[in-house]
Amino acid sequence: MQKPLTDFPTGSVVRIAGIDGGRQARSRMLAMGMTPGCPVTVLAGGPTGCRVRVRGSEVVLCCGLAGKIMAVADDSDEGPRCNCCPGPRARAI
Template structure:
């Protein structure tokens, strides 16, 4: 189930499922490397904002922007999967 990034506690590893925002918010997130399917570790979170680790960098997001990022548990089958990130789950061979 997709939830805003602000809903996950510190220590959670989640995967970006989508960005529920306009063109400017989406462009800003993509520029920071927060692409759909990318794993993100929540370092500190809550309703006032989030500090996350994405692609080896720490990023601090205000509550408005963090609330627009929809995420799923990293081990969930829901949502897109990234194949370029080192922590991304690999596709299973058939």
Template sequence: MQKPLTQYPTGAVVRITGIDGGRQARARMLAMGMTPGCPVEILTGGPTGCRVRVRGSEVVLCCGLAGKIMAVDNDSNEGPHCSCCPGPRAKAS
């Protein structure tokens, strides 16, 4: 089941399924490498924002942006899978 990044605990590895935001928020997330199907590790999570590792970089997101990024558990069959990441259980590094 997909839910926003703000609802995942610290240490979770999730896969992005989509971005529920306007054109500007979506463009910003895509520019940071947060594309649908991409694995993301939650380094620090919570309702006030998130620090995540995506494609080998650490990114800090405010609660507004983190709440717009929808994801599923990385081992879920739900949602898209990134073609540049090896296998369905790819790491976020």
């Protein structure tokens, strides 16, 4: 089930399912490497924002941007999977 990134607890490994935002928000997220299907590790989360690891980099997102990123649990069959991560069940590094 898709839910905002802010709803996942610290330590969760999720995949980005989509970005519910305007062109500017989508562009900003894509520029940071947060593409649909990409695995992300939630390092610190909550309703005030998130610190995540994506593609080997740590990114801090305010609650507004983090709330626009829709994600699914990495072990879920729902949502897209990226082509750049090896293996059928890619994990964030």
